[in-house]
Amino acid sequence: MDNLDRALIQNFPGRVVRKDLTSLLKRGANVPTFVLEYLLGMYCSSDDEDVIAAGIEKIKTILTENYVRPDESEKIKSRIRERGQYTVIDKLTGWLDETVDKYYSRFSNLEFSPLELSSDYVTQYSKILTGGMWCMAKIAYVPQGEDFEGKRKRRESPFKLVGVKPIQMPSLNLDDLISKRKYFNYQEWMDLILRSSGYEPDQLDNKQKFHFIERLVPLVERNYNFCELGPRGTGKSHVYKEISPYSILMSGGQTTTANLFYNLSNHRVGLVGHWDTVAFDEVAGMHFKDKNAIQILKDYMASGSFARGKEEINADASMVYVGNINDSVPNLLKRSNLFEPFPPEFNKDTAFFDRMHYYLPGWEVPKMRSDIITKHYGLITDCLSEFCKEMRKQDFTALLDNYYHLNRDFNKRDEDAVRKTFSGLCKVLFPNGIINKEETKILLDYAIEGRRRVKEQLKLIAGNEFADVNLGYYDDEHKEYVVSVPEQKSGDLITNATLPFGHVFTMGRSQSSGEMCVYRLENKAIRGSGRFEKQGVTTKAVRESIESAWMYFQNNSKKVADWESYSNKDYLLYYADLQNKGLSSQVSVAEFVGLCSAAIRISVTESLVIVGDIKLSGTLDELKDLEEIFRTCANAGATKLLLPRSAVIDMKNIPENIRKSVQPMFYSSPIDAAKIAMNI
Numbered sequence: 001m002d003n004l005d006r007a008l009i010q011n012f013p014g015r016v017v018r019k020d021l022t023s024l025l026k027r028g029a030n031v032p033t034f035v036l037e038y039l040l041g042m043y044c045s046s047d048d049e050d051v052i053a054a055g056i057e058k059i060k061t062i063l064t065e066n067y068v069r070p071d072e073s074e075k076i077k078s079r080i081r082e083r084g085q086y087t088v089i090d091k092l093t094g095w096l097d098e099t100v101d102k103y104y105s106r107f108s109n110l111e112f113s114p115l116e117l118s119s120d121y122v123t124q125y126s127k128i129l130t131g132g133m134w135c136m137a138k139i140a141y142v143p144q145g146e147d148f149e150g151k152r153k154r155r156e157s158p159f160k161l162v163g164v165k166p167i168q169m170p171s172l173n174l175d176d177l178i179s180k181r182k183y184f185n186y187q188e189w190m191d192l193i194l195r196s197s198g199y200e201p202d203q204l205d206n207k208q209k210f211h212f213i214e215r216l217v218p219l220v221e222r223n224y225n226f227c228e229l230g231p232r233g234t235g236k237s238h239v240y241k242e243i244s245p246y247s248i249l250m251s252g253g254q255t256t257t258a259n260l261f262y263n264l265s266n267h268r269v270g271l272v273g274h275w276d277t278v279a280f281d282e283v284a285g286m287h288f289k290d291k292n293a294i295q296i297l298k299d300y301m302a303s304g305s306f307a308r309g310k311e312e313i314n315a316d317a318s319m320v321y322v323g324n325i326n327d328s329v330p331n332l333l334k335r336s337n338l339f340e341p342f343p344p345e346f347n348k349d350t351a352f353f354d355r356m357h358y359y360l361p362g363w364e365v366p367k368m369r370s371d372i373i374t375k376h377y378g379l380i381t382d383c384l385s386e387f388c389k390e391m392r393k394q395d396f397t398a399l400l401d402n403y404y405h406l407n408r409d410f411n412k413r414d415e416d417a418v419r420k421t422f423s424g425l426c427k428v429l430f431p432n433g434i435i436n437k438e439e440t441k442i443l444l445d446y447a448i449e450g451r452r453r454v455k456e457q458l459k460l461i462a463g464n465e466f467a468d469v470n471l472g473y474y475d476d477e478h479k480e481y482v483v484s485v486p487e488q489k490s491g492d493l494i495t496n497a498t499l500p501f502g503h504v505f506t507m508g509r510s511q512s513s514g515e516m517c518v519y520r521l522e523n524k525a526i527r528g529s530g531r532f533e534k535q536g537v538t539t540k541a542v543r544e545s546i547e548s549a550w551m552y553f554q555n556n557s558k559k560v561a562d563w564e565s566y567s568n569k570d571y572l573l574y575y576a577d578l579q580n581k582g583l584s585s586q587v588s589v590a591e592f593v594g595l596c597s598a599a600i601r602i603s604v605t606e607s608l609v610i611v612g613d614i615k616l617s618g619t620l621d622e623l624k625d626l627e628e629i630f631r632t633c634a635n636a637g638a639t640k641l642l643l644p645r646s647a648v649i650d651m652k653n654i655p656e657n658i659r660k661s662v663q664p665m666f667y668s669s670p671i672d673a674a675k676i677a678m679n680i
Contacts, residue, residue, distance in 0.1 A: 001047060004191055005377045009047065011180045015383045017041050019198055020375040021052070025059060031067060033242045035089070035134050037380040038167045039063075062089070066136065068109040076110060080159065085140040089167065093132035094122060105161065108132070115139075115161045125166055131246065131274070138163030168245070172386035178431045186439055190429055196378035197243060203372050210425075210446050211365050214358065215239045217424030218277045218318035219247060219388040223304040224420055225355050227321045227454075229283070229341050230362015236322040240279035244385040247277040257290040261300070262308035272300065272317040276389060283323035284341050294345055294352065301355040316392070322362075329363055329487050336579070337457040338487075350462045357417035358450035359457075361487065387431075396426040396433060400444055403437040404475055407482070409468040414451055418471070421447035441481075444473060448483040456485060460635055467655060493518050493578055493636040496607045501525075502598025504677070505609045505638065506590030507629055511539060512582025516625065516632045518609070519584065520576040521591050525598040528570025530554075536575035541585035546573065548614045549591035552670060555618075557596060560674045564600045571595055586621070588614040589644075589670050596674045604677040607639040614670055626650045627658075634661045641665065642673055 008016045017040040025036050039062065043055030067089040068076055080086040091108035094117045103117035105128065117128070127133040140162045184192060190209060191201040199212055216239060218224045228236050240247040248271060260278070261270045271278050280286055288294060297319075300306045305314045323341045325332065332340060339346070339353050346352055366372060379387075397419040406415055425443045426435060435443075448471050458466035472482035494505050502523030510517045532550050537543050550571075557566045573591070577583055589612035597604055604610075611629055613621040623629075623644055633641050645666045651659075667673035674680070 002376065004188060004195070005047075007183065007188070008192065008377045008379070011183055012177075012379060012383075015041055015380055016377045017044060017380050018052070018376070019195060019373070019378050021056065022198070022381075023373060025056070025063075030069075031063060031089075032134070032245065034245055034380070034382040034385060035167055038134075038382050041380040041383075042167075062136075068107070070109045073109060073111045077112075077159075080139050081141045083141075085138060085162065087136055087138045087163075089134070089136055091132045091134050092128055092137055092164065094128040096129075107137070112159055113157045115157065115159060117161060121164045125164065127166075127168065128164075133166055134168045134245075136165040136167055137161060168382050172383065172390055174387070174390040177383075177387055181430070181432045181434075186429065192378065193384075193428060195374045195376050196381070196384045197239065198373060198378070200372055200374035200376070204366070207364060208366060211360055213425065213428055214360055214421075214446070214450070216243075216388060216428050217358070217421060218279075218320050219244050219385070220391045220427040221318060221420055221424035222316040222392050223301075224318040224424060225301050225357045226318065226360070227339075227356050227358070228360040228362050229323050229325050229338065230360075230365060231367070232324050233367040234362055234365040235368045236362060236365075237279065237281045240277055240320060240322075243381055244276070244388060245382075246275060246385065246389055247279060248275045249279045249281055251281045254285070254287045254289075257288065257293045257296060257308075260293070261296055261306055262311065262313060264309050269313060269315065272315040273313070275317050276392065277318045277320055279320035279322065281322055283321045284343055286321075286343050286345070288345070294349070298349075298352050298355060301352075321356075325363065329361075333460075333487065337460040338453070339457050339461075348461050350458050350466070353454060353461075354413055354458060354466075356454045358421050358447070359453040360450060361453065363487075388428075391427040391431060394427055394431075396423040396430075399423070399426055399433065399435060400440055400473075403440045404444060404473040407470075407472045407474060407480060409470045409472065411468070414455065414471060417451045417454070418444070418447045421450060445481075445483055448472070449485055452483060453485045453487075467658075494607055494609065494633075494638045496639070498606055499603050501601045501603055502594050504590045504594040504597065504604050506587045507609050507611050507632060508584025508586030508613075509625070510582040510584055511541060515581055516628045517577075517579050517581050517584060518632065518636045519587060519590075520578055521587065521594045522574040522576060523591075523594040523598040524572045525569040525595075525601075526572070527568065530567045531570045532573070533570070534573045534575065536577070536583075537573070538583065539585070542575070542583045544616075545585040545588045545613065546575070546591055548616055549588040549595065551616075552588070552592050552614050552618060553595045556671055557599065559671045560596045561600045561680060566599050569599060571598060586611075586613045588612075589620070589673055592670045593674045593677050597678060600678075602678045602680070605640060605679065607637070608642060608677060609633050609636075609638045609640070610642045610673060610677060612642075612644050612667075612670070612673065620644050620646070620670070623647050627654055630654050630658045630662055630664075634658050638662060642667060642677060644668075 017037050021040050021044055022037055039059045043058050044052045066087050076088060088110060090110050092105055094103055094105040096103055103119055103122050104114040105117040106114050125133055140160045142158050142160055194201045194212055201209055218226045237249055241249045259270050296306050301319055325341055400422050422443055452471045455466055455469045459469055470482050472480055474480050504521050506519050506521060534546055537546055590610040593610055615621055626647055640663045642665050645668050665676055667676055
């Protein structure tokens with residue numbers, strides 16, 4: 001037991017539990033974590049090992065004898081009938097039937113007809129009416145023709161609910177919990193929250209701690225859109241399945257508009273109206289049967305409301321998207337973007353991705369190991385979940401204005417995203433609203449990084465529309481701080497290293513995907529008789545482009561360097577599709593330069609991309625999509641771009657920020673291009 005354990009026991013008596021006991025009991029009982037920990041809080045909230053041992057045995061007995069498993073419903077009903085009355089552990093949900101002015105209830109696992117519910121229970125435990133409450137319920141069996149006191153009376157059901165004892169917190173005194181914050185410093189309170197979530201902070205670095213805290217933000221912030229993609233085994237969905245009873249995890253990924261938003265047939269609001277958080281596990285499998293669902297989803301993520309039929313409906317549920325990345329981040333950034341795991345329905349849908357408030361980099365989260373699971377004390381999970389639910393009513397978005405002002409690269413969606421993330425982190429770590437300048441900066445830096453990660457991917461997808469990615473802020477002394485993302489580095493595809501003879505980088509539109517892509521043409525010249533072999537060249541259009549370059553090379557190579565003999569060599573080409581998006585048929589100028597480079601053994605200039613296409617007639621084809629070419633070059637890390645001189649007229653349309661990062665050079669013919677590329 002350490003100092004934090006002692007502080008927890010002292011300040012939260014009856015509401016703390018040793019988290020390793022949860023794991024111990026969880027192995028033998030498929031019971032929600034918050035139910036287990038509530039029982040542990042009742043019977044094992046002590047540092048006395050004898051008390052803990054006795055408490056565990058008591059809990060095991062309760063779970064064995066009273067917990068209702070779905071497949072044992074009829075067995076329990078029989079036990080109630082034979083014994084006259086029996087106590088069960090199950091989730092009880094109630095509602096008011098206004099037609100008869102009575103409350104009724106049903107259980108989650110025990111299959112009964114609705115049972116009449118005393119208004120005393122509703123008054124005392126309001127949670128029964130707001131999503132349901134796990135409880136120990138005493139149920140009596142009253143034979144047909146008699147009531148519970150033995151008087152003859154016809155009843156709809158022989159079962160009667162005669163006692164309810166909550167095993168969830170029926171309510172939370174939020175002010176009392178927040179008042180305890182003053183007894184813990186910033187780092188201690190963060191560690192307290194982490195241990196309450198089941199993690200051991202001593203095994204995590206500061207950035208990793210923030211990642212685990214960020215996962216709680218959708219639970220404390222209304223209408224928060226959160227995305228986490230990363231490797232398997234990092235516990236991405238744990239929070240939304242085990243920590244909070246107010247969160248639902250859509251494991252299959254498939255749902256309908258009626259289920260998620262609104263059912264037009266019965267006029268009932270869907271999941272977004274009944275849960276605080278709706279989480280989609282394995283986003284790659286997300287699928288909507290209704291084609292309009294994605295548009296409704298975008299509308300809801302942007303405004304917290306949606307139109308369905310004649311209704312305009314508001315809801316508070318946060319949307320969470322978690323899934324796996326099946327490749328390394330550098331490779332993913334080379335060939336695509338970090339939103340690639342989303343299904344084809346969302347492919348390049350910048351309007352959808354722009355609504356993401358935070359992208360948590362799952363590759364920075366450690367895989368779950370036994371040493372990351374804490375063995376210390378923490379708040380019972382139900383206390384943590386109730387704290388998160390109550391904090392949703394607070395608004396801390398303006399606290400950052402006390403010390404900092406966002407810079408001009410922020411648009412409205414960027415600002416909303418960062419303020420929501422900052423507010424959510426404040427609610428978890430500074431629930432009393434007391435935060436100094438240094439602490440504000442820490443939270444603000446983290447909040448901006450997650451939003452900038454979204455903007456960087458949007459820039460890769462759509463270019464100039466999302467060019468303002470340098471998100472940052474000013475302090476009172478007008479000093480600017482710009483926040484970057486660690487994985488977004490230039491030069492992933494094209495480096496400054498000197499290439500081997502015959503190797504060139506080029507660019508063209510893929511025949512398969514239609515995207516502007518980067519390619520590497522690797523030519524090699526060996527002693528021979530003037531033959532040309534090609535590897536990696538598949539389609540007819542691509543072969544014709546390469547053949548155009550070869551024919552031009554045969555007729556004009558002497559004009560590049562007349563001292564070299566070209567006919568006494570064989571030439572080999574490997575066409576490398578660096579982004580795995582299909583080959584382009586617009587690379588013949590670069591291939592001509594590559595053949596010349598291989599023949600005369602001179603490397604092309606470093607960090608250079610050559611674009612242009614030679615027609616079979618030997619003339620140059622018209623160059624299109626110049627802005628996209630520049631943008632793709634900049635994203636790939638190139639610093640120089642060799643273009644046909646006819647492109648000069650279109651240079652005025654290239655945004656200044658892109659022109660600054662890529663230096664254009666112009667050639668009048670393929671021969672001129674070869675001389676410029678090799679500095680001849």
